[in-house]
Amino acid sequence: MDSTTYNIIFEYKFTSTKNDIQRVASAASVFQGIFIIKIDDIIFFSEDIPLLEFYLYLERWQRKSFISNKEWDNFEYYSLEYEEEKPILEIRRYHKTKASIRSVWKKTMILF
Numbered sequence: 001m002d003s004t005t006y007n008i009i010f011e012y013k014f015t016s017t018k019n020d021i022q023r024v025a026s027a028a029s030v031f032q033g034i035f036i037i038k039i040d041d042i043i044f045f046s047e048d049i050p051l052l053e054f055y056l057y058l059e060r061w062q063r064k065s066f067i068s069n070k071e072w073d074n075f076e077y078y079s080l081e082y083e084e085e086k087p088i089l090e091i092r093r094y095h096k097t098k099a100s101i102r103s104v105w106k107k108t109m110i111l112f
Helices: 018-023 051-067
Strands: 008-014 032-039 042-050 075-077 089-095 098-103
Touching: 032 051, 032 098, 042 051, 042 098, 051 075
Parallel strands: none
Antiparallel strands: 008 032, 032 042, 075 089, 089 098
């Protein structure tokens, strides 16, 4: 069986200023930034999101899935700032070593 490999890159750039951070008590929503996911140099996702909040979702997912020596769980990211019924970003496992990535805010359709 053939297997296709994709080059997936996550990039981020903070858009919050030092003054923004000092003015607000809740730091999780203040560390805003552009988060980009590129798949084979095609932008799949590019949005200004609360990066600290996103990081906390990732950290909890990693701790729950990888450190506990479990096979990894699906990842779903919802934000307190946006009222979406579906996850803003999700990574779903469909095979032991394969996964799909989806977003309600995707910039382009990429088929795997």
